[in-house]
Amino acid sequence: MKVAVVGAGAIGAYVGAALTRAGADVHLIARGPHLAAMKQHGVRVLSPRGDHTARVHATDRPADIGPVDHVFLGLKANSYAACGPLIEPLLKDGTTIVAAQNGIPWWYFHRHGGPYDGQRIESVDPGGTVSAVLAPERAVGCVVYAATELAGPGVVRHLEGTRFSVGEPDRSLSGRCREFSEAMRAGGLKCPVEPDLRNDIWIKLLGNISFNPISALTRATMREMCRHRTTREVIEQMMTETLQVAAALGCRPAISVERRLAGAERVGDHRTSTLQDLEKGKPLELDVLLAAVVELAGITAVPVPTLRTVAAISDLLATRSAA
Structure with missing residues (x-):
């Protein structure tokens, strides 16, 4: 399983380190001193559950990675509309975008059913600019219950929680959700597939x-x-x-x-x-x-x-x- 983490900050790098421990082919996309430190030393995780270092490929050039099975999106939601250049080189038919987003996601009414099915929420998808970059049919929701922070470049301090709940917009228990969940759990995290995220x-x-x-x-x-x-x-x-x-x-x-x-x-x-x-x-x-x-x-x-x-x-x- 090949995974790219776009926005490998505190949460993204923590997830990337866990997936690496599970044996996934992981690539972290970051920038600045944090990127330089991860290139040289890997991701150092400091945690009450035990400290460890994950040696993982890190870059600021998504084209060097190529298409992946899953994109884990660690960016803030207000960066989504402009993230096309980071996302496009990573996509192929069937690539999943697992968006670790707080708040109401851009895909909320995608396959929702009922009178609001397919309705766009202007506050989170102004003019459809986010959906144009992150196609809703690729989206798997992710609610993060873990708390992390960057203790320094390349160093993630895990404070509490290991749960990353995932789920499909249409409420199905899909194969792509199960695949990602199994890899996360193999890396030591909790990742239930929720029937209604x-x-x-x-x-x-x-x-x-x-x-x-x-x-x-x-x-x-x-x-x-x-x-x-x-x-x-x-x-x-x-x-x-x-x-x-x-x-x-x-x-x-x-x-x-x-x-x-x-x-x-x-x-x-x-x-x-x-x-x-x-x-x-x-x-x-x-x-x-x-x-x-x-x-x-x-x-x-x-x-x-x-x-x-x-x-x-x-x-x-x-x-x-x-x-």
Whole structure:
């Protein structure tokens, strides 16, 4: 099995190292000092489960890799529309794109069934620019429950979690999903094939849609947001409205607002990825987390006043940070 990891940052390099341990033919696409370090030393993984080094091919030239069986997409969603030059040399008939994306994916309504089947979500696929690069029929969804960070060039620190849930847009238990899942599990990760990954998407989104923008607006950690009474009330309302939108689309994630908040508080003084991006001057990945759900609320006629307010303020923050 030949796999290319496009965007081999903390998560991508971690997955690439695991697949290499499983015996897959893995190629990492990265840039800068991180690429140089991986070329020279491989990927060094520091983990409570045991440290190890994976010797793996790394490059910034996808044409040197050629067509692969699976592309694991580790880029932020706001980079998808421009990633064509990275993706095109890797494709052949049947190449799967496994997108490890937070938030609502561009393929959400692909083979969804029902009245919204095939509908495009403008917030995540503006003008069809993402679908033009990442054909929905190639997509396999992936919800990441692992936390990693780059401790330095070529060095991934695994913090917690090893689960990467995957699933088909049409809810089938396909051969391509099973093949990728088996390789991930052989590399030491959890990778269940979910019959309806959309439920996992909403479970993960329940935290991202609330904590990520609020943390960027307040500069607060997870613990601080959970323990500040009025901020916690805003987050509770955002989560409640999100579950109402999910229900209108036929999804009922098996988690309560109370349980999600309790889990977030246990994380402690962690700064969300959105806050870290803000502090580093990087673009904020809020369209797929927040604007998309507001758009879905409009489609399904679900009132979401708190989400709309936070989205409006967050949009100004994202606009100013990008200036």
